[in-house]
Amino acid sequence: MNITFLGTGVAIPQTDRVQSGIIAEIEGKPILFDCGSGILNRIFESRYNHTDIDTVVLSHLHLDHVADVLCLIKANWLCDKTNITIYGPEGTNEWMTGLLKIYGYLQGKSDTNIIEVSAGDTFTPDGVNCKITCSKGVHSVPSLGYRIESGGSTIVYSGDTEPCKSIMDLSQDADLLIHECSFPCGFEVTYHTTPDMLDGYINYYNTNVSCLYLTHLYPQMQGHEQESIEYLKNNLKIVQGIEIATDLMKIKV
Numbered sequence: 001m002n003i004t005f006l007g008t009g010v011a012i013p014q015t016d017r018v019q020s021g022i023i024a025e026i027e028g029k030p031i032l033f034d035c036g037s038g039i040l041n042r043i044f045e046s047r048y049n050h051t052d053i054d055t056v057v058l059s060h061l062h063l064d065h066v067a068d069v070l071c072l073i074k075a076n077w078l079c080d081k082t083n084i085t086i087y088g089p090e091g092t093n094e095w096m097t098g099l100l101k102i103y104g105y106l107q108g109k110s111d112t113n114i115i116e117v118s119a120g121d122t123f124t125p126d127g128v129n130c131k132i133t134c135s136k137g138v139h140s141v142p143s144l145g146y147r148i149e150s151g152g153s154t155i156v157y158s159g160d161t162e163p164c165k166s167i168m169d170l171s172q173d174a175d176l177l178i179h180e181c182s183f184p185c186g187f188e189v190t191y192h193t194t195p196d197m198l199d200g201y202i203n204y205y206n207t208n209v210s211c212l213y214l215t216h217l218y219p220q221m222q223g224h225e226q227e228s229i230e231y232l233k234n235n236l237k238i239v240q241g242i243e244i245a246t247d248l249m250k251i252k253v
Contacts, residue, residue, distance in 0.1 A: 001026050001153050001253045003176070005245040006042035007034075008215045010182065011064040017247055018042055019064040020216060022157060022178065023053075026150045029128045032056045033146065033157050037067040040075060046248055051081040055125040057132070058088035059159025060143035061095050070099055070106075077109045085113040087123065087132075089142040092116050119144065119166065135170040137161030140191045145170055153253045156209075160216065163193055163201035176253050177209040178245070180216035184224035185231055192216075195228045199235040211241040213251075 002025040009017030019036025023046070032039075032053050043050050050072060059065055073084060086092065093114040100107055117123060119136035130150035137143040138161050145158045145167045156171040158179040171177045182192035195214075201207070212232070221228070225244050232242045 001148070001150055001155060003155065003178075003251050003253060004046050004048070005213075005215065005247060005249045006039050006046060007036055008217060008245045008247055008249075009064075010216055010218050011036075011062075012219055014217075014219055014222070017217065019067065020059075021065075021068075022215075023048060024148055024155060024157075026128045026130050026148070029055075029125075031125060031128070032072075034059055034065040034159075035068045035072060036064040039068045040071045042247060043072075046250075050075050051079050054081075054084050056084065056086045057146060058086065058092060059137070059145070059157070060089055060139060060141050061091055062141065062160065065160070066095075069096075070103065073110050073112065074106060077106070082109065083111045083113075085115065085125065087115050087117055087125075089144050090116055090118065091142065117144065133170065135166045136164075137167060138164045138191065147171070147174065155253055158193075160192065162191055163198050165201075165205060168201055168205040168207045171207050171209055174209045176211045176213065176251070177207075178213050178215055181214035181221070181228065181244075182216055182218045183220050184228055187220060192218075195231050199232055202236055202239070206238070209239055211243070211253075212236070212239050213243050213245045215245045217244070 004023040006021035007018040018038025020034040021039035022033045133147040148155045154174045155176045156174045185196040
């Protein structure tokens with residue numbers, strides 16, 4: 001699998017970080033996980049064609065994870081691509097139906113298939129040989145993490161969440177864990193993660209992952225990136241590689 005970090009930021013603007021979005025390319029098929037503001041242009045910058053994306057998987061419905069979904073649908077329609085399947089947590093169908101009602105000129109222009117999923121569900125997008133498993137995160141709205149298994153490789157994407165047992169269980173023996181890390185060590189926060197919160201859960205549950213990439217960084221993390229990596233490397237001996245993701249970073253798993 002090939003992973004492209006399209007956006008590694010949050011709802012607050014930052015230099016070189018747009019909102020949340022990741023492409024997992026599986027057997028040549030790009031599957032988009034989250035689609036916040038700026039992601040449509042990042043798809044172009046990453047040299048993917050937006051019309052090749054017919055599957056979007058949403059972790060939750062906060063704007064910094066979904067703002068460009070309708071932009072993607074419209075861009076595809078303008079280029080004669082009309083079919084798209086969107087997986088997401090409870091409420092996704094109501095959200096998309098309401099959004100399309102606001103923009104009446106788009107109604108009937110796109111064949112949009114909405115599939116709501118829940119913790120414990122598994123699914124396989126059309127046209128690819130993989131298994132995607134859902135697990136519940138701890139966030140201010142319903143949020144899901146996803147485990148993607150294909151060709152002997154396993155990737156986990158946490159979505160927005162505090163560190164929690166359900167995501168640790170989902171991540172066991174993964175080749176790559178992409179986990180949000182919104183704030184630096186010592187920052188008091190709920191529904192999000194700091195390095196000193198994350199290492200405690202990985203160690204307590206003995207979560208065996210080969211590599212850990214941190215994403216979803218708030219501006220408060222600026223200037224604390226290296227100390228966060230050093231802290232985690234010193235405290236997570238069971239993880240071989242730890243990095244902070246940047247926009248347009250590409251890795252192969």
